Amino acid sequence: MSLLELRDVKVHFPVRAGIVTNRTVGHVYAVDGVSLSVEAGRTYGLVGESGCGKTTLGRAVLRLVDVTAGEVVLDGTDLATLPAEEMRRFRRRLQMVFQDPLGSLNPRQNIESILAEGMTAHGIGTSNEDRHRRILAILDKVGLPANALSRYPHEFSGGQRQRIGIARALVLEPDVLICDEPVSALDVSIQAQVVNLLEELQDSMGLTYVVIAHDLAVVRHISDVVGVMYLGSLVEEAPSDVLYAAPRHPYTRALMSAVPIPDPDVEDSRERILLTGDLPSPANPPAGCRFHTRCPWKRETRCATERPEMRELADGHRVACHFAEEIAQESPGEITDGNRENLAKSPRA
Numbered sequence: 065m066s067l068l069e070l071r072d073v074k075v076h077f078p079v080r081a082g083i084v085t086n087r088t089v090g091h092v093y094a095v096d097g098v099s100l101s102v103e104a105g106r107t108y109g110l111v112g113e114s115g116c117g118k119t120t121l122g123r124a125v126l127r128l129v130d131v132t133a134g135e136v137v138l139d140g141t142d143l144a145t146l147p148a149e150e151m152r153r154f155r156r157r158l159q160m161v162f163q164d165p166l167g168s169l170n171p172r173q174n175i176e177s178i179l180a181e182g183m184t185a186h187g188i189g190t191s192n193e194d195r196h197r198r199i200l201a202i203l204d205k206v207g208l209p210a211n212a213l214s215r216y217p218h219e220f221s222g223g224q225r226q227r228i229g230i231a232r233a234l235v236l237e238p239d240v241l242i243c244d245e246p247v248s249a250l251d252v253s254i255q256a257q258v259v260n261l262l263e264e265l266q267d268s269m270g271l272t273y274v275v276i277a278h279d280l281a282v283v284r285h286i287s288d289v290v291g292v293m294y295l296g297s298l299v300e301e302a303p304s305d306v307l308y309a310a311p312r313h314p315y316t317r318a319l320m321s322a323v324p325i326p327d328p329d330v331e332d333s334r335e336r337i338l339l340t341g342d343l344p345s346p347a348n349p350p351a352g353c354r355f356h357t358r359c360p361w362k363r364e365t366r367c368a369t370e371r372p373e374m375r376e377l378a379d380g381h382r383v384a385c386h387f388a389e390e391i392a393q394e395s396p397g398e399i400t401d402g403n404r405e406n407l408a409k410s411p412r413a
């Protein structure tokens with residue numbers, strides 16, 4: 065059984081109007097029916113454009129936002145409906161690592177106090193000495209010196225601060241780490257170090273990760289399985305190698321085609337798909353396939369009227385597109401059906 069399983073999870077934020085009446089006039093469909101599972105000791109990479117709902121999904125797993133519908137099952141228990149008191153026992157097992165380590169560390173607390181705070185709240189360690197010992201061990205694991213404990217967050221570099229953020233999660237002995245853009249705020253030269261650290265920690269501590277990123281390159285190497293989100297839903301999911309070798313959803317293909325390839329010959333001949341139009345608002349998502357307003361392969365039938373379900377194309381490769389098989393071999397320029405309008409706006413097509 066999977067350690068963490070999401071079943072048709074929805075997070076809809078009410079949009080209110082009127083200072084007096086405070087009426088609900090609509091909803092932001094930030095997460096709108098996501099099902100996925102994460103195996104123990106593995107990494108699930110979640111990618112997609114800004115605003116597609118990645119952070120909200122991560123927060124929903126931790127119950128930092130209310131889950132409108134669906135189940136978040138950790139080790140057989142549905143957290144989505146758990147009373148607050150019982151949720152507190154599970155919260156320690158799920159920890160989040162944030163994009164901006166400085167913003168998430170209290171500038172007035174030294175590192176020891178930052179790390180000890182959560183331990184005390186969750187009843188970890190039998191005494192201050194015991195907690196101190198555990199903190200030293202974790203500090204060593206994340207590659208920071210013992211003298212870091214008496215220092216303050218601003219005294220560290222961005223990469224070191226992210227190590228502190230990871231240490232703060234690890235002292236609570238979690239099973240699952242949700243890393244939300246863990247390296248996006250770091251220099252490129254430091255990003256690989258932090259990704260490597262996460263991998264080493266996973267091996268030595270048996271951790272399970274959900275790694276959220278807008279950058280496909282970040283999740284590629286660290287992930288066992290990658291899920292691609294668009295406007296609150298998953299559009300494709302596959303083992304990492306398979307997804308990168310043979311992306312099947314038009315949106316995934318467009319995302320992939322934007323990643324430069326270091327080999328100049330391959331770079332010159334690679335497929336480039338420019339998406340036209342803006343990401344629609346999650347408060348007013350398009351009917352039918354949510355990607356149809358930007359899809360270069362859009363067909364006249366079904367795309368605008370029928371929402372495609374995620375379906376399995378091959379072992380572990382799921383895709384939400386009515387025509388995935390047909391368009392697998394086609395480049396966008398070959399299409400003659402209803403996509404003309406989307407292609408016409410693309411300068412490369």
Ligand SMILES: Nc1ncnc2c1ncn2[C@@H]1O[C@H](COP(=O)(O)OP(=O)(O)OP(=O)(O)O)[C@@H](O)[C@H]1O
Pocket residue numbers: 077092093094112113114115116117118119120121278346
């Ligand atoms: N508390 C909230 N109330 C209302 N709308 C919200 C709230 N939190 C997020 N949203 C909206 O939900 C949508 C998804 O936001 P979210 O932060 O989950 O996206 P994201 O994929 O993490 O984006 P980014 O890559 O920019 O971090 C956005 O339209 C956002 O404005």
Ligand code: SF4
Pocket residue numbers: 313314315353354355356357359360361362363367372384385386387388
């Ligand atoms: S269902 Fe239609 S609009 Fe949606 S991705 Fe597939 S071809 Fe494009």
Ligand SMILES: [Mg+2]
Pocket residue numbers: 118119120244
């Ligand atoms: Mg986010």
